Amino acid sequence: MKNIEVVVAPELTSCYQAKGKLVVIIDVFRATTTIVTAMANGVKEVKTCLEVDEAIALKKQGYLVGGERDGVKVDGMDVDNSPLSFLDGKYADKKFAISTTNGTKAVETSLDANEIIIGTFANLTAVCEYIAQSDLDVLMVCAGWKGKMSTEDLMFAGAVIATLPEEYCSTDSADIAKSYFLKYALNYKDKLDTCEHAFRLKKLNKQENIDFCVEKDLYTIIPKYNAISKTFVL
């Protein structure tokens, strides 16, 4: 039997131990949706940076640099943390360095995992299929918001777990996430439109981002962490 657990914020990852596991990084609003969309639209690798300065320094190496702090693009960055910036192959063949408030922290706390992949509604079915073919135990690391849990990340974790065979649902955190998703399965988009992070994005006039980030199965790709290049690749 394979074990699957859900961490509600990166600050708790060490309690669950990523080592030896398949980690799924989840930041629906918006970092993991942005990474999946960027790579599905031709970006060839993504480097996640904990610090803004680290990302901006990569411009010298030809990286497109993007991200935000508190939802707003930082001076010196080329793009913000919006998946919409990458549509239509606008940055195809670029290398992308991203630093965000929560999502890049989730990667950083998971680096001793056996494998790290990027998940969000935009690649939901691909993530489920990837997990199902793996022999590894799974840790779903939600980015949350500044150490607190977020509805949208728990909802996505639950959507994945609800799709997997029963054998995975052997832990309290997985069972809670699954039950939560099933409660809202028919109207999960409405629920996510009224969660705390949606309100923060609405205040920044980013309704279009919210609507895009909750769409299921726009893409079939899985960005995977390469420990040698320290970047996400396909």
Ligand SMILES: O=C(O)[C@H](CS(=O)(=O)O)OP(=O)(O)O
């Ligand atoms: O850009 C986002 O949506 C958030 C910003 S914040 O959480 O509202 O500060 O960043 P992310 O790291 O993608 O959660």
